[in-house]
Amino acid sequence: MRVAYQGEPGAYSEEAIIKHWGDEAQPVPLPYLQDVFAKVEQGGLDLGLVPVENTIQGSIHLTYDLLLDSELTIQGETILRINHSLIVNPGTKLEEIKRVFSHPQAIGQSRDFIEKYDLESVSTYDTAGSVKMIKEMELRDAAAIASRRAAEVYSMEILAEGIETHQENYTRFLIIGKGKTKPTGRDKTTLSFITEHKPGSLLKALHTISDQGINLLKIESRPLIGKPWEYIFYVEFEGHEEDLRVKKSLDDLENVTTSIKKLGSYPQASFLG
CATH class of the missing domain: 3.30.70.260 (ACT domain)
Incomplete structure (x- = not known):
């Protein structure tokens, strides 16, 4: 089963797919949320997984807008604990960092940490994509906010973990596809x-x-x-x-x-x- 998600390998959406299906699903990364809907609608992929709500930042409004315009239906949901890490190129020191890159949701969820160290926040399209970018550009004055798994995927170093403002940080994801589901009683x-x-x-x-x-x-x-x-x-x-x-x-x-x-x-x- 091939499941589409928005982002790069190491993204939280990919982690949610692995948590929900394990080895039964093959995660397929795509650049934008719109692409996830489009690929599943066209029949190229079996299902999509999209974020809809975070316990700190609230709703992902684009997901609601895309649901309204799509023929796809919600097939299920899954919830993932979000634990943010500050990720850098190996050898980079905390005092060297001037900028931090990440998805706007992750930046908002880590606002207290960012302000504590007086870092410039730069929004990007994806958490894991930010890790990939600072690695490819060999940035020594920058860090990315993403998951521990993203650091492992790109062989990067973690300077700090659990940097989200509130530890009760969860994101709810919707599983989208064609057709309807049968009642389960819950x-x-x-x-x-x-x-x-x-x-x-x-x-x-x-x-x-x-x-x-x-x-x-x-x-x-x-x-x-x-x-x-x-x-x-x-x-x-x-x-x-x-x-x-x-x-x-x-x-x-x-x-x-x-x-x-x-x-x-x-x-x-x-x-x-």
């Missing part, structure tokens, strides 16, 4: 909807979930392109779309919204934080 459903732009519309929509005794797990809003100050709402709640209570909720939701899209019903990830 599922969640993700969907998007648009309501009329008038008082009480969102409340009516949420009541369709609570009236069925369904536990709402998350709600997120994104701008509705072309209609300033109007929004698309994304919700996650417990249950599978084939469950009777969820079916009733979805039927009622269609009556109080102007648009609805089911993004997937899938097994919930176990979280042992």
